[in-house]
Amino acid sequence: MAVVEAVQLTKRFGTVTAVEDVSFQVREGEVLALLGPNGAGKTTTVRCLAAILRPTSGYARVAGHDTRVAPRRVRHLVGLLTEFPGLYGRMKPLDYLDFFGAMQGLDAPTRRARAEALLKQFNLWDARHQRLGQFSKGMRQKMALVRALLHGPRVLFLDEPTAALDPEGAYQVRQAIADLRRRGHTILLCTHNLVEAEMLADRLIIIHRGRILARGTIEELKDQVLGDPAFRVQLATPLEGLPDLLRDVVAPLEWGADWIRYRTRAPAQTNPAVIARLQAAGGRIVTVVEEPRRLEDVYLRLMGAVS
Amino acid sequence: MSERTLELTALPEVTPARSGIDWHIVWTLVRREVRDSLRDWRIVIPIGLLTLLFPLVMNVMADVVFDFLERYDATIIGERFIPFGLLAVGFFPMSFSLVIALESFVGERERNSLEALLATPAGDVELYVGKLLASLLLPLVASYVGIAIYGISVVWGRLWNLPFTLFLQILALTTAEGLVMVTAAVIVSSHTTSVRAANLLASFIIVPMAFLVQVESLIIFWGQEEALWWVVVGLLVLDVALIRAGIRTFNREAILAREIDFLNIERAARLFWSFLKAPPEAAPLVRQQQREEVPGFDLVRIYTHDLPRLVAANRWAVVTACVTVVVGFLLGWGLIGWWDLPTNFFSLEQFDARAFRSALAAGTPGTALLPSFNMGTIFVHNVRVLVGGAFLSLFSFGVVALLLLLAPFTIVGFLAGALAAQGQSWLQFLAAFILPHGSLEIPAVLLSTAFAVRLGAIMLDPPQDFSAGEAILLALADYVKVLLFAVVPLLLVAALVEVYVTPQIVVWLYT
Structure with missing residues (x-):
C-alpha cells in the first residue's frame, strides 16, 4: 500500500x-x-x-x-x-x-x-x-x-x-x-x-x-544503466584462441592472452560452463571475479548523459 | 543504539484543529518564545534596567524640574512634564518589542530552525499571531510595570495627583503603539532574508513612532488630553490594518524560498509594463511570465474591456470613494451649525457678474493656495493632487487619498449649507458652480481615489500567490491605466469646461 x-x-x-x-x-x-x-x-x-x-x-x-x-x-x-x-x-x-x-x-x-x-x-x-x-x-x-x-x-x-x-x-x-x-x-x-x-x-x-x-x-x-554483470577470468598461462573457445557460451567483451571479460545475465549457469570449457581446453583458472557494479557508476553515467 | 526501544507507530493519532485558529498552538508558541527571550540576557538586562531604574530616574528628574519651576511660579509646566514621563517610561521598554519582533521569522530562518516549525501542524495565522503575541508580551508587561512604578512614585512623592483617565490613556497608547511596532516588525521579519536587513528597515517603524510620541507629548503639554483618545483609535485602526496585512502577506513559501534581498529594478519595470499592457484577468499569467498566453497592448480593448472590468472588480473601492464624497458634503453642511459665523459671510444674493468675470480674469490674487484660473493650471493642479494622493496612499493604506477627496467636498457642503442657512438655493449653487465641470471632474476624481485606495490597501488583501512587491506593482499598473486612459482625459475636458463653460452658466443662472 x-x-x-x-x-x-x-x-x-x-x-x-x-x-x-x-x-x-x-x-x-x-x-x-x-x-x-x-x-x-x-x-x-x-x-x-x-x-x-x-x-x-x-x-x-x-x-x-x-x-x-x-x-x-x-x-x-x-x-x-x-x-x-x-x-x-x-x-x-x-x-x-x-x-x-x-x-x-x-x-x-x-x-x-x-x-x-x-x-x-x-x-x-x-x-x-x-x-x-x-x-x-x-x-x-x-x-x-x-x-x-x-x-x-x-x-x-x-x-x-x-x-x-x-x-x-x-x-x-x-x-x-x-x-x-x-x-x-x-x-x-x-x-x-x-x-x-x-x-x-x-x-x-x-x-x-x-x-x-x-x-x-x-x-x-x-x-538498466550499466547492463548485465561483467566477469573477468584470469588464467595462469596464456591459452591460444581464448575468445573463440567461449563464443558459443558467452559474448566476450575484451581479452588478452591469459584473461577474458564477458557479461552475463545468468552467472549461475554461464560461469560453470565457461570454467568447464576453459579447463577442457587445458586452461588453469586463477580467478573468476565479478567486476563491481557501483552505484556511483550508475549515478555518474546518468549525470553524464544529461549534461 | 540502546536496547531500550519504543514502539513508535503504536501511538494513537492526534487530530489537529481542522479550521479556524488553534489557540493551543498559539499559546504553545508564545510560551516558548517568551521563555527563550527570558533566557537571553541581551534582552532581559536592558528591559529590566529600563523597567525598574528608568522610572525612578525619571521621578528624580521630575522632582528636580518641579522644584526648579516652583521657584518661578511655573508649576503648570511641571505638572505637564510629569505625564510626559509616563509616556517615556512606557515607550522605552516597549521599543524592545521591535527588536524581538524584527528577528521573529528571519532570525529563525537564519538559525535554520524555521523549517522544523513550519513542518508542525501550525497554520500561517497561528504562526503569525503566536510570533506577534510573543514579541509583544514581555515588553508590554515591562512597560506596564515601568508606568506603574513611575506613577506610584510621583503620587507617593506628592508631586502630582495622577488623573485616572490619563493613566488609562497612557496605558492604551503604550499598548497600541507596541502593537503597531510589533505588527509592522513581524511583517518586515517575514519579508526579509536576514536579521541585518530587518534591522535596517526598522527605522521605517521606530522613526514615525518617535514622532508620534512627540505629538502625544505636545497634546499633553497643551492640556488637550481628550485628543489622546483619537490617537488611540487611530493606532488601533492601524493595528487592525497591519495585522490583516501581516496575515494576508505571510507566505511560508516565500520565507523558505527567498535567498537574497536585491532590488531588481529592471524586472520590476518589466513586470509593471506587462501588467499595464495586459487585460486584468491575465495578471496571474503575467506574474508567471507566460508571455505567449498574454494579450498585448490594445487601446480599443482597454476602453471596452479593461477599464469596465477594473471598475467592476474594484467596486467596493469606488463605493468607498462615493460614500466619502457624501460624508464630506454632509460634514461641511453640519459644520455650519457648529460655528457661530455671520449669516451673510457667503452669499450669492447680490451676485455681481462683472466683478466675478474680472476676478476670474485676474486669477486669484492674494491666494497662493489656489491656481490661476486657466485650463492648464487647473488640469495640472488636479492631476498633481490626485497623483500625490495616490503616492501617499501607499504609505497610509489609502487614507490620504480619501482625506484629499473628503476636504473639497466638505468645503462644497459647507458653502451649500451656508446658503441654505440664509434661505438661498444651494441646489442652484451646485448646478451653477459645480455641476458643469463636476459632471466630468467628479467621476475622474472618484475613479482616481478608488484606485489610489486600492493601491494603498493592496497589502491588506493581495491577490493569491502574489508577493508583496508583485501585488503593489499590479495595483500601481491598474492605477496608472485608469489614470492615463480615464482620469486624465476626463480632467482635461473638465478643465476646459471649468474655464469656458462654468463661468457662463454661473453668470446666466445668477443674473
Whole structure:
C-alpha cells in the first residue's frame, strides 16, 4: 500500500521550475531514496510532500490525505528531519521536545514519556541537562531525528540527514536510520550520498534539475544503466584462441592472452560452463571475479548523459 | 543504539484543529518564545534596567524640574512634564518589542530552525499571531510595570495627583503603539532574508513612532488630553490594518524560498509594463511570465474591456470613494451649525457678474493656495493632487487619498449649507458652480481615489500567490491605466469646461 504518493508534482518559484512532473510512490515500510546533486529538487519535493509548500500543479498524498486539502493533517502524519537540525540553542532537550510535542497536540504525560524513551533510545538521555547549543553536530542531528519521531509519524522524511556531519556523526545517524528501517518505518530519504543510499534504501529515484532520471531497486538501476554483470577470468598461462573457445557460451567483451571479460545475465549457469570449457581446453583458472557494479557508476553515467 | 526501544507507530493519532485558529498552538508558541527571550540576557538586562531604574530616574528628574519651576511660579509646566514621563517610561521598554519582533521569522530562518516549525501542524495565522503575541508580551508587561512604578512614585512623592483617565490613556497608547511596532516588525521579519536587513528597515517603524510620541507629548503639554483618545483609535485602526496585512502577506513559501534581498529594478519595470499592457484577468499569467498566453497592448480593448472590468472588480473601492464624497458634503453642511459665523459671510444674493468675470480674469490674487484660473493650471493642479494622493496612499493604506477627496467636498457642503442657512438655493449653487465641470471632474476624481485606495490597501488583501512587491506593482499598473486612459482625459475636458463653460452658466443662472 502506498503511504506517500506524488502525482505529476510540479513546483515553480517565479520563473524557476524546481520540480517538474514528478510521480512516485513510497510503500508502507519501504525506504525510498531520492538521489541527486545539490539543487536537483529533492528538498522542494520533500517540502511539497510534507505540506510545507503547495505544489504549483499535480498533487501529493500522504496516508491518503491530499497535501493541498489537509495540510495540517499531513504535517501531523509526517516526521521531517530537516537538512540542518535548527535546534533552539538555549533550550534543554526535554523542554525542546515538550514544545514540539505540544505543537503536535500530544498531552503532557505522553510528551514526557515519549521524549524520555526516545532520548534513551538515541543515547541522548545523559545529555538532558545540557543546552542544545552545547551539543555536538552528531548529537544535534540525532536530536532533530528524535524531534521528527516524537509524535509517532506514519512516515519519515529525512532531508540530507548526514550532509553536515563528520564521519563519526554520519555513522551514528546512519545507524539510527538503519534501526528505524529494521523496525518497519516508511522513510523517504533525500541524499546525494551514494553510500548512504546504497546502505539504507530499498528503492532509488535519481532526480536531476527537478525531473526524474531513473528509478528502481539498486540492482534494477545497475541493470538498466550499466547492463548485465561483467566477469573477468584470469588464467595462469596464456591459452591460444581464448575468445573463440567461449563464443558459443558467452559474448566476450575484451581479452588478452591469459584473461577474458564477458557479461552475463545468468552467472549461475554461464560461469560453470565457461570454467568447464576453459579447463577442457587445458586452461588453469586463477580467478573468476565479478567486476563491481557501483552505484556511483550508475549515478555518474546518468549525470553524464544529461549534461 | 540502546536496547531500550519504543514502539513508535503504536501511538494513537492526534487530530489537529481542522479550521479556524488553534489557540493551543498559539499559546504553545508564545510560551516558548517568551521563555527563550527570558533566557537571553541581551534582552532581559536592558528591559529590566529600563523597567525598574528608568522610572525612578525619571521621578528624580521630575522632582528636580518641579522644584526648579516652583521657584518661578511655573508649576503648570511641571505638572505637564510629569505625564510626559509616563509616556517615556512606557515607550522605552516597549521599543524592545521591535527588536524581538524584527528577528521573529528571519532570525529563525537564519538559525535554520524555521523549517522544523513550519513542518508542525501550525497554520500561517497561528504562526503569525503566536510570533506577534510573543514579541509583544514581555515588553508590554515591562512597560506596564515601568508606568506603574513611575506613577506610584510621583503620587507617593506628592508631586502630582495622577488623573485616572490619563493613566488609562497612557496605558492604551503604550499598548497600541507596541502593537503597531510589533505588527509592522513581524511583517518586515517575514519579508526579509536576514536579521541585518530587518534591522535596517526598522527605522521605517521606530522613526514615525518617535514622532508620534512627540505629538502625544505636545497634546499633553497643551492640556488637550481628550485628543489622546483619537490617537488611540487611530493606532488601533492601524493595528487592525497591519495585522490583516501581516496575515494576508505571510507566505511560508516565500520565507523558505527567498535567498537574497536585491532590488531588481529592471524586472520590476518589466513586470509593471506587462501588467499595464495586459487585460486584468491575465495578471496571474503575467506574474508567471507566460508571455505567449498574454494579450498585448490594445487601446480599443482597454476602453471596452479593461477599464469596465477594473471598475467592476474594484467596486467596493469606488463605493468607498462615493460614500466619502457624501460624508464630506454632509460634514461641511453640519459644520455650519457648529460655528457661530455671520449669516451673510457667503452669499450669492447680490451676485455681481462683472466683478466675478474680472476676478476670474485676474486669477486669484492674494491666494497662493489656489491656481490661476486657466485650463492648464487647473488640469495640472488636479492631476498633481490626485497623483500625490495616490503616492501617499501607499504609505497610509489609502487614507490620504480619501482625506484629499473628503476636504473639497466638505468645503462644497459647507458653502451649500451656508446658503441654505440664509434661505438661498444651494441646489442652484451646485448646478451653477459645480455641476458643469463636476459632471466630468467628479467621476475622474472618484475613479482616481478608488484606485489610489486600492493601491494603498493592496497589502491588506493581495491577490493569491502574489508577493508583496508583485501585488503593489499590479495595483500601481491598474492605477496608472485608469489614470492615463480615464482620469486624465476626463480632467482635461473638465478643465476646459471649468474655464469656458462654468463661468457662463454661473453668470446666466445668477443674473
